[in-house]
Amino acid sequence: MKIRNxxxxxxxxxxxxxxxxxxxxxxxxxxxxxxxxNQVSERYIHKALEETGVLxxxxxxxxxxxxxxxxxxTIVLFTAAIAVVINLKKYHDKSSSADKEDxxxx
Amino acid sequence: xxxxxxxxxxxxxxxxxxxxxFYVILHGASSPGGSFAGGIIVALSFxxxxxxxxxxxxxxxxxxxxxxxxxxxxTLWYGLLGLIGIFKGVPxxxxxxxxxxxxxxxxxxxGGLIPLLTLGVGIRVASTMVTLFFTIxxx
Amino acid sequence: MTxxxxxxxxxxxxxxPMFVAFMLPTFARRIKWIEGTVAAVKLLxxxxxxxxxxxxxxxxxxxxxxxxxxxxxxxxxxxxxxxLAALFILTIAIVSLPVALFARDNLEKEVGPKQxxxxxxxxxxxxxxxxxxxxxxxxLFNVFVLVEVVTLSCCGLVSSRKGHGAxxxxxxxxxxxxxxxxxxxxxxxxxxxxxxxxxxxxxxxELGRVWQSSPHTVWMALSFLFVGFGVKAALFPLHVWxxxxxxxxxxxxxxxxxxxxxKGYIISFMKILYVIFGHTxxxxxxxxxxxxxxxxxxxxxxxxSALLQKRLKRRLAFSTVAQVGYLFxxxxxxxxxxxxxxxxxxxxxxxxxxxxxxxxxxxxSATGKENxxxxxxxxxxxxxxxxxxxxxxxxxxxxxxxxxxIGKWHLVLGSLGAGDILSVTVIIIGSILxxxxxxxxxxxxxxxxxxxxxxxxxxxxxxxALILLAAGVVLLGVLPGPFIELAGRAAAELLLIQ
Amino acid sequence: MKELLEKVVINxxxxxxxxxxAIGVLTVLTRSNVFKKLIGINIMESCVFLLFVSAxxxxxxxxxxxxxxxxxxxxxxxxxSALMLTGxxxxxxxxxxALALIIRLYNSxxxxxxxxxxxxxxxxxxx
Numbered sequence: 001m002k003i004r005n006x007x008x009x010x011x012x013x014x015x016x017x018x019x020x021x022x023x024x025x026x027x028x029x030x031x032x033x034x035x036x037x038n039q040v041s042e043r044y045i046h047k048a049l050e051e052t053g054v055l056x057x058x059x060x061x062x063x064x065x066x067x068x069x070x071x072x073x074t075i076v077l078f079t080a081a082i083a084v085v086i087n088l089k090k091y092h093d094k095s096s097s098a099d100k101e102d103x104x105x106x
Numbered sequence: 107x108x109x110x111x112x113x114x115x116x117x118x119x120x121x122x123x124x125x126x127x128f129y130v131i132l133h134g135a136s137s138p139g140g141s142f143a144g145g146i147i148v149a150l151s152f153x154x155x156x157x158x159x160x161x162x163x164x165x166x167x168x169x170x171x172x173x174x175x176x177x178x179x180x181t182l183w184y185g186l187l188g189l190i191g192i193f194k195g196v197p198x199x200x201x202x203x204x205x206x207x208x209x210x211x212x213x214x215x216x217g218g219l220i221p222l223l224t225l226g227v228g229i230r231v232a233s234t235m236v237t238l239f240f241t242i243x244x245x
Numbered sequence: 246m247t248x249x250x251x252x253x254x255x256x257x258x259x260x261x262p263m264f265v266a267f268m269l270p271t272f273a274r275r276i277k278w279i280e281g282t283v284a285a286v287k288l289l290x291x292x293x294x295x296x297x298x299x300x301x302x303x304x305x306x307x308x309x310x311x312x313x314x315x316x317x318x319x320x321x322x323x324x325x326x327x328x329l330a331a332l333f334i335l336t337i338a339i340v341s342l343p344v345a346l347f348a349r350d351n352l353e354k355e356v357g358p359k360q361x362x363x364x365x366x367x368x369x370x371x372x373x374x375x376x377x378x379x380x381x382x383x384x385l386f387n388v389f390v391l392v393e394v395v396t397l398s399c400c401g402l403v404s405s406r407k408g409h410g411a412x413x414x415x416x417x418x419x420x421x422x423x424x425x426x427x428x429x430x431x432x433x434x435x436x437x438x439x440x441x442x443x444x445x446x447x448x449x450x451e452l453g454r455v456w457q458s459s460p461h462t463v464w465m466a467l468s469f470l471f472v473g474f475g476v477k478a479a480l481f482p483l484h485v486w487x488x489x490x491x492x493x494x495x496x497x498x499x500x501x502x503x504x505x506x507x508k509g510y511i512i513s514f515m516k517i518l519y520v521i522f523g524h525t526x527x528x529x530x531x532x533x534x535x536x537x538x539x540x541x542x543x544x545x546x547x548x549x550s551a552l553l554q555k556r557l558k559r560r561l562a563f564s565t566v567a568q569v570g571y572l573f574x575x576x577x578x579x580x581x582x583x584x585x586x587x588x589x590x591x592x593x594x595x596x597x598x599x600x601x602x603x604x605x606x607x608x609x610s611a612t613g614k615e616n617x618x619x620x621x622x623x624x625x626x627x628x629x630x631x632x633x634x635x636x637x638x639x640x641x642x643x644x645x646x647x648x649x650x651i652g653k654w655h656l657v658l659g660s661l662g663a664g665d666i667l668s669v670t671v672i673i674i675g676s677i678l679x680x681x682x683x684x685x686x687x688x689x690x691x692x693x694x695x696x697x698x699x700x701x702x703x704x705x706x707x708x709x710a711l712i713l714l715a716a717g718v719v720l721l722g723v724l725p726g727p728f729i730e731l732a733g734r735a736a737a738e739l740l741l742i743q
Numbered sequence: 744m745k746e747l748l749e750k751v752v753i754n755x756x757x758x759x760x761x762x763x764x765a766i767g768v769l770t771v772l773t774r775s776n777v778f779k780k781l782i783g784i785n786i787m788e789s790c791v792f793l794l795f796v797s798a799x800x801x802x803x804x805x806x807x808x809x810x811x812x813x814x815x816x817x818x819x820x821x822x823x824s825a826l827m828l829t830g831x832x833x834x835x836x837x838x839x840x841a842l843a844l845i846i847r848l849y850n851s852x853x854x855x856x857x858x859x860x861x862x863x864x865x866x867x868x869x870x
Contacts, residue, residue, distance in 0.1 A: 080238070
């Protein structure tokens with residue numbers, strides 16, 4: 001167990017070294033010339049009102065430009081709800097809850 | 107819980123909390139917030155209610171069948187609104203392209219499809235959160 | 246109307262199973278209706294997938310781009326329906342229909358009362374829809390969201406089994422898979438920060454320009470995505486969750502997880518590697534060698550650990566680890582034959598492994614025995630279950646005229662083309678080891694005296710499911726024409742060969 | 744070296760995200776308590792959100808809500824914020840599901856320590 005932990009820590013240190021090196025190479029934080037601020041975000045900022053009719057650009061992206069993603073977001077939530085119900089819900093007969101039958105604690 | 111003061115305070119606050127949640131949901135188009143945040147606030151009002159008044163009371167206010175229906179149809183609503191685009195001959199989930207009116211910017215029903223989508227997602231998030239809370243609390 | 250159906254077919258393939266899934270908990274009161282609906286949806290899906298594949302194969306204007314919501318590429322989400330997508334959607338449809346048939350009688354034993362069975366079907370439909378979505382999407386963030394839908398529904402399917410083992414397996418699976426998705430999202434974040442695009446083609450074009458100024462960040466993004474998808478696809482050192490999860494899940498769910506879910510991740514990873522990073526970058530970073538090396542180690546170690554397992558489903562689960570090694574090996578060969586081999590092996594392994602898991606599930610639920618040693622004489626008492634199991638085993642080993650052979654043959658051709666004799670040897674050793682861990686099961690089942698127990702073949706739907714899948718295995722081996730065509734074109738597309 | 748450090752200091756949000764991410768991974772991999780694992784997962788996901796959101800920032804930028812009366816000169820990039828809304832929902836769903844599984848584990852094993860659970864399973868298998 002100890003050796004495994006030491007290995008994991010060494011791996012994490014290597015990963016940290018990689019992270020530092022790559023952080024140094026990233027575009028500078030907060031600069032308006034970053035590749036992130038390209039024609040994509042320009043259109044979201046300047047045309048959102050004209051093309052979708054809402055003032056909040058984040059809403060325009062979430063519910064219009066990338067509405068397909070939001071559909072899957074609600075589906076993720078739905079999946080989680082179904083999975084929780086399948087695990088915990090007790091139905092009318094007592095024995096049917098997921099693992100009352102062979103619980104290891106009596 | 108027997109706490110009288112808590113129950114009274116909650117009884118006064120809760121309607122406003124719920125209303126505030128719907129306010130946030132509906133004003134997602136023009137102010138910060140939106141469907142998810144507002145849905146969580148609406149859900150929180152019910153969660154607070156059933157924490158103070160007990161789970162059975164909460165179940166009485168929001169029966170399981172209502173939760174299951176809103177949960178399923180909140181998501182289905184989104185998809186059906188998307189299908190409008192297909193019926194109009196434009197791609198899935200098209201908004202202004204499908205002939206919806208943009209409305210006045212900043213007003214409640216601006217942005218064509220967006221308020222409808224927000225309402226669906228908000229109700230759906232609220233019901234899911236309440237379902238999660240009830241199911242986990244029951245255990 | 247037909248034209249509308251035709252242009253929107255890719256959306257329908259993703260969305261219709263999900264719509265039905267939303268309606269199941271409210272509308273369906275009786276389990277028979279649910280089963281009927283699910284089977285109908287799957288039949289419809291098979292028809293749609295066949296139509297799509299036919300269109301892709303014989304019509305000129307494919308691959309086609311579907312612009313979601315009317316927002317063109319860098320702003321909105323774009324779906325690409327090409328050869329790769331058609332191939333994978335066809336595979337999903339072929340595998341999922343028999344699984345739905347098989348689940349009919351099986352679930353009551355393994356999952357419990359009817360409300361839970363209804364939820365099981367909901368998760369099943371969500372999984373199918375999300376996998377189809379993963380095959381056709383061309384947007385990085387959409388890949389992440391779909392990966393999450395697949396992960397959560399897979400964990401839900403694993404945890405739906407009764408008993409305490411399932412919860413533990415599902416928890417371990419969930420934690421590791423979420424670690425994987427956080428890594429995937431991190432990798433996507435690095436790519437987004439460097440390029441400012443989420444669309445795969447735009448990101449690729451931009452990445453080709455900027456990578457020289459920040460090589461380490463690109464390397465970081467690549468390794469995040471590699472480890473993330475590696476965890477999810479159970480690549481060798483990261484496969485620790487797989488044996489528990491796949492052997493603890495209900496049998497239909499094991500078939501889906503082993504047959505389809507892992508393949509979905511591999512398809513996504515393949516698209517990210519070849520479409521975004523592209524040949525030059527991958528060669529520059531030496532990814533090919535890493536892929537080949539890990540693939541070979543996975544084949545050997547996975548097969549050896551499968552050899553050591555005493556329980557039937559665990560042995561099959563470890564076999565999946567070995568087969569994932571073949572798929573990654575083919576990804577690393579970087580020539581047309583190798584990629585074709587990966588794609589064909591992916592299809593045939595999906596069919597074979599789901600057949601193996603379903604047959605094993607039928608045997609286990611009839612006999613109540615999980616150890617391989619206790620299966621003496623099953624072959625004579627349950628001819629159909631064990632017969633189909635035999636066909637699948639022979640195909641997985643790679644006998645000619647069965648589907649596994651074609652994939653392995655192309656993999657061997659690809660390794661020869663890449664001048665890599667070592668991987669040819671490993672592929673052959675893998676086949677021998679595969680025979681070593683599968684043939685003893687068949688020997689015990691057929692040639693050892695049967696005890697005086699009353700074991701019956703499963704009911705008609707389950708038999709039909711097994712026979713359908715076995716027919717699929719044989720057909721893929723005898724008449725692989727359209728599949729080879731699709732895989733060949735997809736490989737050429739990924740490698741940008743005109 | 745000095746140059747590297749200067750660049751790293753300019754990019755401090757990314758560095759914070761990276762370090763916290765490593766801490767999250769360590770928590771997940773080394774702790775055997777299920778809650779600690781879950782917390783580690785949440786830390787990791789939050790770090791990725793931090794990475795994205797700080798990528799969209801512009802110094803002196805405004806909230807991306809259009810003000811028609813007096814338009815602001817610079818708005819921050821709205822895309823990462825929109826993406827992370829989806830990411831947060833995903834993280835919430837994963838947490839909820841994991842909590843449900845923890846309840847189930849606790850009901851059948853009586854403990855929340857994965858090592859102890861493994862030992863119990865081993866004992867059952869031996870019997």
